Amino acid sequence: MSTLPPPPGVSGVPAAPGAPPASLTPAVISMPPPPLPGQASTGGAVLQIPEGALVVVDRVSKWFGDLVAVSDVSFAVTAGVTALLGPNGAGKSTMLRMLCGLALPSSGTVSVMGKSPRKDPEIAAEIGLAPQQESVFGHSTALQFVRASAELQGVVNADTEARRVLGLVELDADETRRLPTYSKGMRQRVKLAQAIVHEPRVILLDEPLSGLDPRQRLHMVELFHRLGDEGRAVIVSSHVLEEVERFGSNVVVITQGRLAAQGDFREIRALMDHRPRRLRISSDAPRALAAALVGQPNVQGVRFDGERVEIDTDDIVSFSQSIASLSQAANARLYEVEPLDDDLESVFRYLVGR
């Protein structure tokens, strides 16, 4: 979350400095021509709504006082698994809360299957949410909890359906233990079960893999894909890049409350892999090594502080292959090559600033 002043109005919200350029989201967002039927309209960019979009987010912002949690975000989601990727505090959970109507956007609109999840409570029949928080009803067993959810969703055979989905997430429906005695992973699966017991078309899962062991993760990812293949939009938030890689090709990247990128994961991954990197190199002959690095085609900048060398490269792969021979040629022994901006936050900053 960033501390920016609140955007000044419902429409025509100006993009703040550092907002993602439209070119990063080629599949969905482009700059105007004026809106045509089938397009949502906005003061600036036009959101192209793909055919069969189940969720449409159009220039949505959300702020709490001076704190901007989500700023001018637009995207659309069709059936299949879509990952909502971003570092902690990026605004993913706030976005998910707005997608299911728990929070009202400060500006912009959210629609699920053409309805406002905030103003039309009946659309909740088509939304399933597994929230991030671990809290569960302490007095209930898993079956009681999921069955109550089914009853409140108008499911006809609530008990049968509750047992079925508990089986889907590999939990014993006849378990008599209360939910607080469950492990974190088991509670995650109970939350997932209550989110899908009514077979919603839009499933929102906030960090659903945390607390699961590798086998359960694999099983859950398979389940997400199966649900997506059935024609449901499964939106899964995560701050773990490697995790998102398993979810599928659609990715929406949010950082500092802004849409940083949207589209095919492989393209975004390639962008991330080929971004400029800064490395710190420790050596027994740093001066000689720094001199050898200057002028190399894959090195854009060299800094030397008397002890260590820092370099900027836009081709980490070729640099990795060449550094050993370069240091050998400079008669310098390498101690350590340390990336200075390899954390996810840096990756997202790069995507936003591009």
Place this chain on the structure above:
Amino acid sequence: MTSLEPRTPTVTAAKSIPTYFRLLLRGQLTRGRLFGLGVLGGISFLLAIVVRTAVESRDLEEASVRLLSDYSIGLLIPLATLILGSPMIGDLVEDRLLVYLWLKPVPRWHLAVAAYAAVVATLLPVVIVPVLLTALITGFGPLIVPATVASILGVLAYSGIYLFLGARFTAGLWLGLLYLVLWENVLARFSNGMARLSLRSYLQTMLQRGTDVSIDLADRAAWASIVIPLAVAAFAVAMAAVTLATKDID
């Protein structure tokens, strides 16, 4: 699955309210709260025995009325409803559990009414039994009916108020306590005009109907002593429903 038309299942109040009711009741009846309610009832019982044994028979009627008016109506009913009413939705907000009940295809008032029903259903026996025992132990029979009616009206009205405060404000419990101590028991006792805005005054008016003993600031119209508490209850539950429909849910 190709249609983009959303399903609109019919979840009637007759179906959703009992489910909400069960979930809420099981969740909120903690040992601590039951203990608190038991203590309040027990004190009522003990005070009735003390009055019965220590007060001379010619003063028993007045002592009984004072006990019912000052303890039962002034403290037991509002405090018991505060203990259970304020956290009924407030705790769900604080524990971030409300989302599981809110994100359902039902009007928000179903949840508000179910929460209200859970508070009232729990409190009616908890409050009425001590009040009846007090009237029986002190041996003053004519008080039983007005005391019972006043208790029911008190539970209905205070439950609505505290339910709303708990749903609307994070510090609902403390606001409820402030309202009880500062308004109902201090400020509203200053004058007849201020007492008109005090629930206690209407409940005491109802109690007074069974006795010749005069209770301070309990001279409301008979109809008002019934209608006002019911109207307060209905308004408060409606406000709780509006709160659920309009506030952001965490």
